[in-house]
Amino acid sequence: MRGAVSLAAALALPLTTDSGSPFPGRDLILFRYLRRDPLHPRGPGIDLAGTDPRAAVREDGEEERKEEPHGRLAIAQASLGRIEELSEAEWTNDETIERVRALY
Numbered sequence: 001m002r003g004a005v006s007l008a009a010a011l012a013l014p015l016t017t018d019s020g021s022p023f024p025g026r027d028l029i030l031f032r033y034l035r036r037d038p039l040h041p042r043g044p045g046i047d048l049a050g051t052d053p054r055a056a057v058r059e060d061g062e063e064e065r066k067e068e069p070h071g072r073l074a075i076a077q078a079s080l081g082r083i084e085e086l087s088e089a090e091w092t093n094d095e096t097i098e099r100v101r102a103l104y
Contacts, residue, residue: 006033076104 010033013026080101087097 079104 083101086092
């Protein structure tokens, strides 16, 4: 859990209950959150790889290598579609359109 969310949850506890008595354990909750404990990181998030090596997610880049050709194809198709739209405009140069189309 992120530090800001934990702090907000701890500070959101009411000071008193509906009956007017102090909220039970509120001081302890705030103390537990605010004390300096190296085993409870409050940075950007908890890194499970540092606490349990079996929980680590290891990226080998294979997913990106599989997705990249699909992304490139989608970009090329969108570009060619836009080139076709622009080719019908009066202000475009046919030679330039053909050169750009050849790139994709």
